Amino acid sequence: MKLIQPLVQGNLASTVRTGGCGECKNSCQSACKTSCTVGNQVCQKQ
Amino acid sequence: MANWHCFKALERFFLFDVLSNSLFSVTEPVYDYLQGRPVKAADLVQIEADLAELKGRGLLSDTREIEPEIVREPLLKALCLHVSHDCNLRCRYCFAGTGPFGGKRENMSFEVGKKAIDLLLRNSGGRQQLEVDFFGGEPLLNFNVVKQLVAYGREAAGSCHKQIHFTLTTNGLALDEPVRSFLNREEIALVLSLDGRPGINDRMRGKGCYEKVVPNFLALIREREEKNYYLRGTFTAFNRDFSEDAAHLYNLGFRELSLEPVVELEGEYRLSGVYLEELKKEYERLAELYLEKRRQGAGFTFFHFEINLEHGPCLLKRLTGCGAGFDYFAVTPAGDLYPCHQFVGRSEFLMGDVFSGITRLDLRTEFGAATLYKKEGCSDCWSRFYCSGGCHANAHFINGSIYKPDQIGCELQRKRLELALALKGIEMYEK
Structure with a gap:
């Protein structure tokens, strides 16, 4: 490929089968308390 | 397109695939092409070849996600x-x-x-x-x-x-x-x-x-x-x-x-x-x-x-958001329960107390079902898996409904996410 360079290859879609354990952090509790920023949490299974 | 987002940030061009969470560095012609602008014939051939290859490798999603059935036990977190x-x-x-x-x-x-x-x-x-x-x-x-x-x-x-x-x-x-x-x-x-x-x-x-x-x-x-x-x-x-x-x-x-x-x-x-x-x-x-x-x-x-593209939360977490009113509650000094700290004092959101537990099961069901697909404009937004439909409390405070996100908040969220992706991309590029 010449014009497009992969930087990060994710696999979010596959987590629909493996996720849902409910152990990760509640999203606004630890820092902001006023916005929902789920995407910057870390999966506790990793 | 709600599946891809091509943007310029911090003097560079990026392409983000929403469903796989993959991030790409792209050249300006790719950016122009994906914005619907004309590009040189030679570039066009290469762009289409590159995009086809990425789709073939599963790194670019051709279709949007099938909305999964969300089944969650009403447990506290x-x-x-x-x-x-x-x-x-x-x-x-x-x-x-x-x-x-x-x-x-x-x-x-x-x-x-x-x-x-x-x-x-x-x-x-x-x-x-x-x-x-x-x-x-x-x-x-x-x-x-x-x-x-x-x-x-x-x-x-x-x-x-x-x-x-x-x-x-x-x-x-x-x-x-x-x-x-x-x-x-x-x-x-x-x-x-x-x-x-x-x-x-x-x-x-x-x-x-x-x-x-x-x-x-x-x-x-x-x-x-x-x-x-x-x-x-x-x-x-x-x-x-x-x-x-x-x-x-x-x-x-x-x-x-x-x-x-x-x-x-x-x-x-x-x-x-x-x-x-x-x-x-x-x-x-x-x-x-x-x-x-x-x-x-x-x-x-x-x-x-701070976003984690490789090891961030699963799709279910991203669909269901912060959990307010479902697995997350605020407790007042007297022991009353509200969906979260921002709802405290709004009597219509009083959901029970620590002595009797959650008594407004109807409200809990409503909050539990308020996934991003139920929120106005969220299904087609490229940042949907990062804000999960946004803050229920802000939506209700600004627009009177947990299903109507605060649009200024949405604009700022998308801007922050573009910058977060660009910072991540630059970090990877410079490694």
Whole structure:
């Protein structure tokens, strides 16, 4: 490929089968308390 | 297209695939092509070949996701304990109405707090990692109960093979040495409230506040080896140049920052849509500062720029959001339960109490079902898996419905996410 360079290859879609354990952090509790920023949490299974 | 997002940020071009969470660096012709602009014939051939290859490798999604059926057990995960509905500051923008959330100024008793922790443990099913945040008002006005509840929570959780992670949000006025020592010894994560430059901070938080709290905060983070905290500020129309406040806080020695836009319907400090482009530019300045410090090898964390593309939360978490009103509740000093701290005092959202448990099962079902697909405009938004439909409380506060997100908040969220992706991309590129 010449014009497009992969930087990060994710696999979010596959987590629909493996996720849902409910152990990760509640999203606004630890820092902001006023916005929902789920995407910057870390999966506790990793 | 809701599946891909091609954008320019920090002088570079990027392509983000929403469904796989993959990020690409692209050239300007690719950007132009994906914006629907004409490109040279030779570039066009290469662009289409590159895109086809990425689709073939499963790194670019051709179709949008099939909305999965969301089945969740109604289990508890986190509580926000309002241990004090009183405060020793009178911040102008306080969503708690300077402490009591429209009610009376009072502290939570140990008994009520204990009942809340029992409720959490009893209704958390197989979940092992639980959370309790001490909030207010100012929680350190009821420090003895905080200490008792930490001791009780640790013991009670341990006896059922669970762990409670404690956090505490404080304005810093009462952070004397014994209090700091307790918080550090117990490894309680802290959210420290400070807005930035002295004049900016004191204009909203009260004259003399900055001078009193900064030494306390600095002593505290030094004693905990600068870990396990967020310095959390609010910016308003008075400091639309909030990257200056971030720089100021950084220069003071704070490395873990979270700056949030004020959510307000009226008042001279309200951030109306008029300021939107200016605020977006300011986030760019903040990202440049972040990049500069990171390139120097200096620690610098900004809450909204910290995204984890490889090991972030699963899709189910991203569809269901923060859990307010479903597995996360706020508890008032009297023991009443609300969907989250921002709903406290809105009587139509009273959902039960720590003595009888959650009694408004209809509301819990409604909050549980309020996934991003149910929210206005979210299904087609490229940032949907990062904000999960946004904050229920902000949506209700601004638009009167948890299903109608605050559009200014959405614009800022998308801008922050573009910058977070660009910062991540640059970091990968320079590795």
